[in-house]
Amino acid sequence: MQPQDIEKLSFKIIDQEAGDHGFKSKEWPIVQRMIHTSADFEYINTVRFHPEAISAGMEAIRNGCTVITDTNMARAGIRKSEISMFGGEIKCLIGDEDVARRAKQEGITRALAAVDKSALITGSDTNRNIIYVVGNAPTALLRIIELLKEGRIKPALIIGLPVGFVNAAESKDELMRLDWPYISNTGRKGGSNLAASVVNALAIMASES
Secondary structure, eight states, X not given: OOHHHHHHHHHHXXXXXXXXXXXOTTTHHHHHHXXXXXXXXXXXXXEEEOTTHHHHHHHHHHTTOEEEESSHHHHHHSOHHHHHHTTOEEEEOTTOHHHHHHHHHHTOOHHHHHHHHHHHHHHHHHGGGEEEEESXXXXXXHHHHHHHHTTSOXXXXXXXXXXXXXXXXXXXXXHHTSSSOEXXXXXXXXXXXXXXXXXHHHHHXXXXX
């Protein structure tokens, strides 16, 4: 089978097994791709959307947004063609030398230091055309939330799907208390590949509409 045939059949199987899932027409392609990435149908019960999340994300992509990820794995998993066709770009700052240096000096995680650097680079005025993507580090998501509350960043969308046992579920709960466009899930599950799949679903919908 060709790759596109495998993907098409996979989505057909997902639709059949999901049944009456209850998601809206633009929500389901995102959840469907998350299930395709993870083979985990539990996301049907745990994914949460802010009411403005999908429209905000698609608009940002069409406006040539910058997608900032917390890991290089998430950056690598995002489809470049749909993002670049609108003039957008994908960045991950966690490997930058100044980020590593500050993290070591101050005893903080590189993920947190990378979020701070992104805020300095972009500023609150231009952050409206940024999508933050967190699939691994709860400290990154908590820092994004903190900067948002302080008015130092104003991203178009926050995709918060950190995985793990320490503050992963708690950071997502904190995100979902905000009245700001987000896509997230309850519980410990998540991951860089899952977060990338959400961006990919949004990018595909943006390019097809």
